[in-house]
Amino acid sequence: MDAAKLSSLRRHLASYLPADLLDRVWEGGFCVQRQPSFRLNTLRLGLGLGPGPGPGLRPEASSGESRRSGQGGGGGQGAGAGQMGGRGAAARSLLGAFASLWGGASAPSVADAARPSGGAEALEAEAREVVRQLLEGFGLDPSTPVEACPYLPAARLLPAACAPHVRVGGPAKDLPPLKAGSAYFMGLSSMLPTLALMAPHPGAGAPGAPAHAPAGGGSSGGSSRGRGMVPRAGAGARGGGREGAPGLRVLDLCAAPGGKTALLADLLGGAAGGSIVAVDARRLAPAAAHEVQPRAPPARTRGLSGRQWVLVDAPCTGLGRLQLLRPEDTWPDGWDEQAGRRAAIRQRMLLRRAAALVRPGGTIVYSTCTLDPQENEMVVAWLLGEVEGIRLVEPLLPMPMPATGPAPGPGATSTPPSEPGPGADCGPDGQAQPGASLAKPLPFATAPRRIDAARATHPATAAPPNPPSG
Numbered sequence: 124m125d126a127a128k129l130s131s132l133r134r135h136l137a138s139y140l141p142a143d144l145l146d147r148v149w150e151g152g153f154c155v156q157r158q159p160s161f162r163l164n165t166l167r168l169g170l171g172l173g174p175g176p177g178p179g180l181r182p183e184a185s186s187g188e189s190r191r192s193g194q195g196g197g198g199g200q201g202a203g204a205g206q207m208g209g210r211g212a213a214a215r216s217l218l219g220a221f222a223s224l225w226g227g228a229s230a231p232s233v234a235d236a237a238r239p240s241g242g243a244e245a246l247e248a249e250a251r252e253v254v255r256q257l258l259e260g261f262g263l264d265p266s267t268p269v270e271a272c273p274y275l276p277a278a279r280l281l282p283a284a285c286a287p288h289v290r291v292g293g294p295a296k297d298l299p300p301l302k303a304g305s306a307y308f309m310g311l312s313s314m315l316p317t318l319a320l321m322a323p324h325p326g327a328g329a330p331g332a333p334a335h336a337p338a339g340g341g342s343s344g345g346s347s348r349g350r351g352m353v354p355r356a357g358a359g360a361r362g363g364g365r366e367g368a369p370g371l372r373v374l375d376l377c378a379a380p381g382g383k384t385a386l387l388a389d390l391l392g393g394a395a396g397g398s399i400v401a402v403d404a405r406r407l408a409p410a411a412a413h414e415v416q417p418r419a420p421p422a423r424t425r426g427l428s429g430r431q432w433v434l435v436d437a438p439c440t441g442l443g444r445l446q447l448l449r450p451e452d453t454w455p456d457g458w459d460e461q462a463g464r465r466a467a468i469r470q471r472m473l474l475r476r477a478a479a480l481v482r483p484g485g486t487i488v489y490s491t492c493t494l495d496p497q498e499n500e501m502v503v504a505w506l507l508g509e510v511e512g513i514r515l516v517e518p519l520l521p522m523p524m525p526a527t528g529p530a531p532g533p534g535a536t537s538t539p540p541s542e543p544g545p546g547a548d549c550g551p552d553g554q555a556q557p558g559a560s561l562a563k564p565l566p567f568a569t570a571p572r573r574i575d576a577a578r579a580t581h582p583a584t585a586a587p588p589n590p591p592s593g
């Protein structure tokens with residue numbers, strides 16, 4: 124990138140990032156090799172395992188792994204969990220809820236119940252073997268402790284020492300588990316959009332409460348009588364599982380290359396009557412659309428049929444990735460001053476389409492991997508002004524939601540940018556930042572916004588303006 128473009132990129136970032144954060148983003152992007160500790164914080168990676176018989180790698184210790192309890196205290200050891208401060212108890216109970224909802228040790232999920240006998244053990248053994256091969260491949264002691272991921276039972280948090288080995292396009296891709304497709308690397312922030320689909324939100328009623336607030340009900344948040352997509356902590360315990368999952372139909376509107384689709388399939392693998400339809404403008408061989416059916420339907424279906432989620436993991440300028448780049452990386456060569464504006468037009472088109480497709484009572488999650496408010500807050504504010512009967516809800520995530528950027532514009536029916544949720548503060552790629560202050564929240568690169576469709580008022584079917592090419 125030439126000097127003129129670099130300075131215009133810096134001016135652009137300075138228009139919405141606080142100066143100290145801008146410095147950190149900038150340094151992280153271009154001088155990362157001189158700041159290895161920062162890089163290590165932002166590259167605390169989860170290891171997803173697939174394909175497997177189900178989502179059930181329990182967050183329990185296996186040989187060489189740190190032990191974690193399931194319910195409640197289970198969240199105490201995860202990324203950033205040590206910096207929960209006054210929010211610690213809430214965070215622990217939330218993480219406990221996530222763990223129990225998704226197959227944690229104390230509460231088998233629907234998928235756990237459906238898994239063929241021996242499946243969990245087989246997957247556990249596979250996880251150990253994958254971890255061993257990766258650590259060996261990185262030249263580390265294969266008995267190095269590896270933590271379970273509190274948000275996804277079928278994942279592991281690799282030790283920070285692995286970070287230098289797993290950069291995009293780095294040598295790790297040639298290690299056997301990755302070549303064989305039995306594992307993939309995923310930044311924790313990449314899990315957030317999927318978690319946001321499933322997370323409860325403040326004001327979510329008890330199971331059995333009305334599915335959603337009345338149409339046009341104004342802001343959500345604490346006053347909402349709506350119901351989260353998953354039960355609250357403790358609900359759906361043993362023998363129950365994910366009450367929100369049965370009958371779920373998920374449309375993954377921007378699916379390629381498929382990281383979040385795979386995560387969704389992991390998490391919903393055993394849900395009765397559920398399906399994921401994943402589409403993308405990019406053509407993937409042999410076809411552009413894939414339907415993923417649950418692997419093993421459970422014996423019985425619990426209520427809440429026909430729930431619908433739409434995930435819009437939109438194409439964007441990707442400025443959040445600055446943090447992850449090394450000087451030799453060529454990106455963001457494609458960036459120019461109009462890139463955000465062009466991306467926003469396409470994002471609006473996609474969100475409008477999602478709003479037309481989602482059923483009343485359904486949920487849209489919108490996410491990007493950019494820091495630019497014109498592609499984030501402003502796009503969501505636009506949709507809220509454009510479509511009646513939808514509202515923004517703040518999912519309770521085990522990692523905080525973004526709290527920066529301009530408030531939504533006039534006409535928006537939304538909550539203001541949220542306080543960070545329980546958990547640790549986050550860096551620009553959404554990773555936990557040990558030692559960062561909760562009083563000064565940082566933005567996410569991947570910043571999922573969840574929009575609930577309360578009633579059947581859809582935008583006109585007329586297509587929005589064509590997005591510019593490129």
Ligand SMILES: C[S@@+](CC[C@H](N)C(=O)[O-])C[C@H]1O[C@@H](n2cnc3c(N)ncnc32)[C@H](O)[C@@H]1O
Nearest residue numbers: 377378379380381382383403404405436437438
């Ligand atoms: C950020 S990527 C999605 C990443 C993906 N969700 C994952 O987790 O692997 C955005 C995707 O949107 C796709 N896209 C762009 N315009 C689109 C459109 N009009 N309809 C559907 N997909 C589109 C791009 O091809 C790209 O694959």
